[in-house]
Every structure is written in structure tokens, then in C-alpha cells.
Amino acid sequence: MTDYPPLGKVLVIIPTYNEAQNVESITRRLRTSVPEAHVLIADDNSPDGTGEVADRLAADDEHVHVMHRKGKEGLGAAYLAGFHWGLDAGYGVLVEHDADGSHQPEQLPLLLKALENADMVKGSRWVRGGSVVNWPKSREILSRGGNLWTRLWLGIDLKDATGGFNAFRAETLRGIGLDEVASAGYCFQVDLAWRAVKKGYKVVEVPIEFVEREFGDSKMSRGIVIEAMIRTALWGVDHRARQLGSFVGGLLGRRRRHV
């Protein structure tokens, strides 16, 4: 394994479900953009043969690894399995990266540079300089609405908490309690960011250009949106109750000091 100075060894995890048309080009682009990095393709037994394409890539390149999973369990579960694999293997940095070309491997060095002064870096569509290309208006509204929902409930200062192009130091992933993460769909991204913020880790956003996929289909579904809305609201209720509890506790403490 080769180091990516000064961060250590880098593992880029790509969860795949029916990405046979995309997985080869994204892996090649990653290998060119950051040649030191290793790539782990976490495939959920895709019916379109993505797993076999991944095996062929791994056979030709020792920086490419494949995890074959039983069946479709959601992107969160695939990432968790990938994180555990990478942490056990001693990587210093773990990166989340979609297979479909929406995240551009050529922008990964920007995230890694920012990670030199942060614990977690989010590629962000909604900070100044960030953008989306070819996204239908409905997806933009969903993403902006989802981020507004998240900010209202959790009060976090992130513009794109739902974004999926993220880089973590290994210590951050070890520290945030991966074993308690239950999110299956895209609220997995909010879950990780929220845990990192709550634990006091430094989370920064860097602008990215997000490009809508050309090939294959999105796995976004109504169930995924509902899961995200409910889980975020539950975290928000818990957070607001704690805020209220410490506010009331503070008031009572002050009163007691005055009697």
C-alpha cells in the first residue's frame, strides 16, 4: 500500500447496484486521479453483472478490491461493511464515492487536501462554487428541501448534509460509533455527519460539481425519502429535548445559587 502524504493510505469505497456500465470507467478515473489510492467496490449481488466486471478490474490491478455481498441491503449497509474492511486493513483515510459519475474522481484531491485540516470533508453542491449538472428540477428541489429539513431539525451548519462524496480520517470513523448506525438509505450521509458534529469533530465542506448519471438508473425511492425524513426528525426531537433540558437545568442552577 502506498501512502498519500500526509494522510496515510487512502481507500475509496464505491457501493454498486446495477452499475455494470459505470463501474469500469469510474474505477479507471479514480486510479488516474489519485494513483496511490485503493478502490473497494462493494457490490450487492447486482443482477446486471457489476460484480463480474469488478472482479475483472481487481484481477488486473492490485489497487482494486471487491466485496461481494448477498443482496440489495441499501447503500448504508454496503458502506458500513466497506468501512469495517478498510479500518481492519489499516487505511488512514476512507472515502465514499458513487459509481455513476455524479462524483468526479478528478475532484477527490480537493477533498483530500481539505482533510489535512479536518476530521471529515463533505463534497458540497450547495456551498458557493458548488453546482449540479443535468439534474432534473425535481431532484434539485428534493435535495435542497432535504437539506433545509436537516438544518431545521438539527441546527447544523452544513449546506449539503445529504451529499454522498465524503472523506473521513480513520479516527473519525472509529470515534463516531459505526456499530450504532442503522440508516439504510441516503440518510446514512446525514447520520454520519450528525454523529461527527455531535462528537466535536471538525467537518468542512468543499465545493463540488455533481453531474447527473448518463447510464443506468437511480435507486432513489419514496421509501428512502421517508426513512430520511423520519430519522432526521427523530434525531431533531432528541436534540431539541436535550437543548431544552440543559437550558432548564441552567436556569434552575442559577436560581439555586441565588437562594
Ligand SMILES: Nc1nc2c(ncn2[C@@H]2O[C@H](COP(=O)(O)OP(=O)(O)O)[C@@H](O)[C@H]2O)c(=O)[nH]1
Ligand atoms: N451496494 C449497494 N449500492 C447501492 C445501493 N443503492 C444505491 N447504491 C449505489 O449508491 C450510489 C448512489 O446511488 P444512485 O442510485 O446513483 O443515487 P442518486 O445519485 O441519489 O440517484 C450508486 O453507486 C449506487 O449503485 C444498494 O442497495 N447497495
Ligand SMILES: [Mg+2]
Ligand atoms: Mg447517482
